[in-house]
Amino acid sequence: MRTRLVWILLFLGPALAALLIFLVIPIFASFVLSVTDFDVYALADWSRARFVGLSNFQELLSDPLFWRSLLNTLYCLIVAMPLTVAISLGVAMLINREKTRFKGLFRVIYFLPFVTNTVAIAVVWSWILNMHYGLLNWFLGLFGISGPNWLGDPTFAMSSIIMLVVWKAIGYNMILFISGLQNIPDFLYEAAELDGASGWQKFVHITIPMLRPTMLFVTTMMLIGYLQLFEEPYMLTDGGPLNSTLSVVLYLYRQGFRFFELGYASALAVALFLIIITITLIRMRLSKQVS
Amino acid sequence: MMKNKLVILSVFVSLIIASAAGATTLRIWAMGEEAKSLHIIAEKFTEENPGVTIDVQAIPWSGAYDKLLTGIAAGQLPDIAQMGTTWMAPFAAMGAFQELSDFIANSDIVDPQNFFEGSWQTAITEEGTVGIPWYVDVRVMYYRTDLLSEVGYDHPPQTWEDLYDAGKKLTARGPQQSGISLLFTGTFANEFMPFAWQNGARIIDDEGNVAVKTPEFVEAIEYYSRFFWDEIALKAGGELIHDFGSGAVPIFFSGPWMISMIRNQVPQIDGKWDVALLPGKKSQTSFVGGSNWVLFKQSRNKETAWDFIEFMSRPDIQLQWYNIVASLPAVVETWGYPELAEDQMLSVFGEQLLDARATPNIPQWGQIEQAISRRVEEALFQRKTPEQAAEDLHNDIVKILGKRR
Amino acid sequence: MVTKKSVIRETSVYAVLIFGAVVMVVPFFWMVSTSFKLPREIFVFPPKWIPSEPTLKNYIELFRSLDFARPFINTVVVAGSITVLSVLFSSMAGFAFAKFRFKGRDALFMLVLATIMVPGQMTIIPVFLMLRHLGLINTYAGLIIPAMVSAFNVFFMRQFIITIPDDLLEAAKMDGAREGFLYFKIILPLCRPALSTIAIFTFTGSWNSFLWPLIIAQDERMYTLPVAISVLAGQYGENIAIQMAGSCIVIAPILIFFIFAQRYFIKGIALTGMKF
Missing domain, CATH: 3.40.190.10 (Periplasmic binding protein-like II)
Structure with missing residues (x-):
């Protein structure tokens, strides 16, 4: 029996209308804006925006700051993703061990950073990373290491950002890994033990393959999330020094909402969108090939 | 007879103005340290101009540029604002500011001669004179x-x-x-x-x-x-x-x-x-900056807003303002008061002001x-x-x- | 059977776990501790873990002269409204997608699914222009409305409701119940775990949301907490202890909320992972 139209409209209407207005239409609008020179003058009077074809994209391709921001973002992704996976999987396995006590407590503690406001905790981190008065360099000093100028040195600034990013992401991924681990049936391990498999062999031949769905989810979410890096560099370095921490979204924000080059910023948004889609599809294709 | 009528008429007119002004709320955006203390001087203005209320909104410098830009873009602006001297040109080019030549011509208080030359220049853009210096800042x-x-x-x-x-x-x-x-x-x-x-x-x-x-x-x-x-x-x-x-x-x-x-x-x-x-x-x-007052084109209280700008340009008020936040007066006459003339550190700033430029x-x-x-x-x-x-x-x-x- | 090897192993396991836990907790501890310090204890070396003369001065300054109460209230209003609306609309839509029968339902649902993949930055500029045109910049509506429906929440609710047996609904329908009745009397009560999951995540997400409020809330009076703290940190010559106090105000409510509702958080995340 079909549902009456009135109910369909009533139940689906609000959600679909909102998605249409705030998601679907804006996506198309982004494409439209990206081929205009919409800027601060057009903001005062929309008719001053002109169609400029693909010239925003041409400019983008020859814009060293765009490439810089893209490389920075990819660098963050390439370093932070394996780090996050390794640490959160490691922690998950340690907590998930039968013998480990205080499981609940550890889980909560590792999870704390994830629910924390990035902007506010970045303020704390920038104080911890302070070259002279920061906790981190004091700690390194205990071991006779004179800590670097974390936020002021272009070779370390991105590492500082990655530190914060990973610190925040561990808890969330750890929870996902724990629930993935719990879904692996015990008999697989028991059988392997009977065959005399070592801990490492069990990890490689049972844990990793059995975690594949979790891994796919975790890495896909991470790809999408890390490619949108914004709050950490915005708060810690504002993209500096030497633009070494300028991320694509930070550059988009700067062009769009500091200089109000909204046409150009839309081109950046479209480019980012295409990059995210491409990388995600590659990721999914890869995982299909493996399985 | 004629005179009496005029008197009555002018009383009448001023009553209307007063009652209209009774509803006047002057909205001001101010930045940084200035914003925190502006209410003190604003109270003096409201004492002299009963019926006007002043609503000062503090904007931190860090976010001020973005905010002004979007404020102008979104048409959400106060009557007057403090404007960093280096920001005059871009916002003027967007047509946000009221050109002030007519106001200045009719004013007894605001006269270009009263201000530091370099400071007055910061208020002049391609759109004309669109600001009145408030205070100067020199490094x-x-x-x-x-x-x-x-x-x-x-x-x-x-x-x-x-x-x-x-x-x-x-x-x-x-x-x-x-x-x-x-x-x-x-x-x-x-x-x-x-x-x-x-x-x-x-x-x-x-x-x-x-x-x-x-x-x-x-x-x-x-x-x-x-x-x-x-x-x-x-x-x-x-x-x-x-x-x-x-x-x-x-x-x-x-x-x-x-x-x-x-x-x-x-x-x-x-x-x-x-x-x-x-x-x-x-x-x-050195670098000379500081802040000017600007009046927004879309303001509905231009006369009252101009009164406030004139008030802030009076040497005695400039001195009081200096006493509150220690920002350097843009009105030359103010520097003759002993508070400024006899302060040794301050005289260095006075001297530096003679050799200071603003950015283009x-x-x-x-x-x-x-x-x-x-x-x-x-x-x-x-x-x-x-x-x-x-x-x-x-x-x-x-x-x-x-x-x- | 306790062997030497296993003792070493157990010890190192706990050493690693505890070291990690300390790294997780130290920033919070340092933030809280510094927020109660007097200026002269901030730059002391070696660091002072516990202030010798704890002071509330920084918090008083924060609320008195920097007026942090206002962004606090704004954040509660905005995050609260988004949560209520989002839970309501996405459970309704989830119900419709799971149990209603009509032509094009699955195609429509696929469309909704597709939008999950779209990064937020893609929509920010057009939505900003749209809201500006409608005069919603700097309003609660501007902060709330664009965030009130999330495709993910719709998807999540649909996946949950689809597991509710049809028989239950059919039986009620036999008795003449309409869809509205089914929704309130059957779906909502059965969906409580899913509802609390999306409520918790939506609330946390909107409490912490930054880029959108940064663009929409230009008026100090409309600032949410993250925007307020970012502005405070950028301010020239602002005291470190006050910044830490501000961070505490932003972080503490969610942290306390999390500690009480941690089971839902953790279960919820495991659940979202499973549903894919």
Whole structure:
């Protein structure tokens, strides 16, 4: 029996209308804006925006700051993703061990950073990373290491950002890994033990393959999330020094909402969108090939 | 008879105005420290003008540019606002400000002659006179007298050679001791440009050409960078006032607001520091900025808003304002009051004001400022030679100006 | 059977776990501790873990002269409204997608699914222009409306409701119940775990949301907490201890909320991972 139209409209209407207005239409609008020179003058009077074809994209391709921001973002992704996976999987396995006590407590503690406001905790981190008065360099000093100028040195600034990013992401991924681990049936391990498999062999031949769905989810979410890096560099370095921490979204924000080059910023948004889609599809294709 | 009627009429009119004014709320945007204290002076205005209420909204400097831009774009503006002098041109070009010539012509209080010449210039853009100076801000050198005399300077360094030499000796005091604090990242064109001016360099020459490839400009980049190359200035964000107090940073350049901050936050160094004119080469030019009042075109209370601007331009009010936040009066007459004339530190600011420039009043200054910072940053991090940096900056600026329409 | 080897192993396991836990907790501890310090104890070396004269001065300054109460209230209003609306609309839509029968339902649902993949930055500029045109910049509506429906929440609710047996609904329908009745009397009560999951995540997400409020809330009076703290940190010469106090105000409510509702958080995340 079909549902009456009135109910369909009533139940689906609000959600679909909102998605249409705030998601679907804006996506198309982004494409439209990206081929205009919409800027601060057009903001005062929309008719001053002109169609400029693909010239925003041409400019983008020859814009060293765009490439810089893209490389920075990819660098963050390439370093932070394996780090996050390794640490959160490691922690998950340690907590998930039968013998480990205080499981609940550890889980909560590792999870704390994830629910924390990035902007506010970045303020704390920038104080911890302070070259002279920061906790981190004091700690390194205990071991006779004179800590670097974390936020002021272009070779370390991105590492500082990655530190914060990973610190925040561990808890969330750890929870996902724990629930993935719990879904692996015990008999697989028991059988392997009977065959005399070592801990490492069990990890490689049972844990990793059995975690594949979790891994796919975790890495896909991470790809999408890390490619949108914004709050950490915005708060810690504002993209500096030497633009070494300028991320694509930070550059988009700067062009769009500091200089109000909204046409150009839309081109950046479209480019980012295409990059995210491409990388995600590659990721999914890869995982299909493996399985 | 006629006269009586006129009197009655004028009483009547003023009653109408008063009752209309009874509903008048003057909305003001103000920034930073000024915003926190503006209500004190605003109360005096409302005492003189009963029926007007003033609604001051504080905007932190960090977010002010964005906010004004979007405010203008979104048509969400107050009646008047404090406007940083370097921001006059871009916002004027968007047509947000009321041109004030007619108001000025009819005013007994506001007269261009009453203000510092350089300061008045900051209010003039291609759109005409769109602002009235409120206060000026000029950078001078803050230095620790005790630490400088330890390295052999019983007088402040007053030449480029002296400054570099003093900085070098101060740095040699030991680990974590630096010679000077200079900005190295973010937007720091206001900090850098005085060095260029001191060497006779300009961004745009008298013919309107970009002039940053000149040897003078290149030399300024090199001089500024050398403090970083030789680790006299640190590429690290610290806590400036605390570091000045501890002696880790014995020299820095800043505006008048720093005096009270140092006195309040590090009282232990009272008597061990002073201010002096910037060290110079061909000149000792500093950066003059400050804030102007602007009246927005869309304001519905223009007359009341203008009354407020006139009120703020009165020498007695300028003095009171100086007494509250210690920002330097833009009205020349105010400097004759003993509070200013007899203050030794302040007289340095007065003297520096005679040799101070503002950055060019062009709408694209924001983008140019970013380009200057980016290129000088590349030089001081030794990614580019000063010549290459100047070359790239030249191309940047040509491109930015080319976009104009 | 305790061997030497296993003792070493157990010890190192706990050493690693505890070291990690300390790294997780230290920033919070340092933030809280510094927020109660007087200026002279901030720059002390070696660091002072516990202030010798704890002071409330920083918090008083924060609320008195920096007026942090206002962004606090704004954040509660905005995050609360988004949560209520989002839970309501996405459970309704989830119900429709799971149990209603009509032509094009699955195609429509696929469309909704596709939008999950779209990064937020893609929509920010057009939505900003749209809201500006409608005069919603700097309003609660501007902060709330664009965030009130999330495609993910719709998807999540649909996946949950689809597991509710049809028989239950059919039986009620036999008795003449309409869809509205089914929704309130059957679906909502059965969906409580899913509802609390999306409520918790939506609330946390909107409390922490930054880029959108940064663009929309230009008026100090409309600032949310993250925007307020970012502005405070950018302010020249602002005291470190006050910044830490501000961070505490932003972080503490969610942290306390999390500690009480941690089971839902953790279960919820495991659940979202499973549903894919």
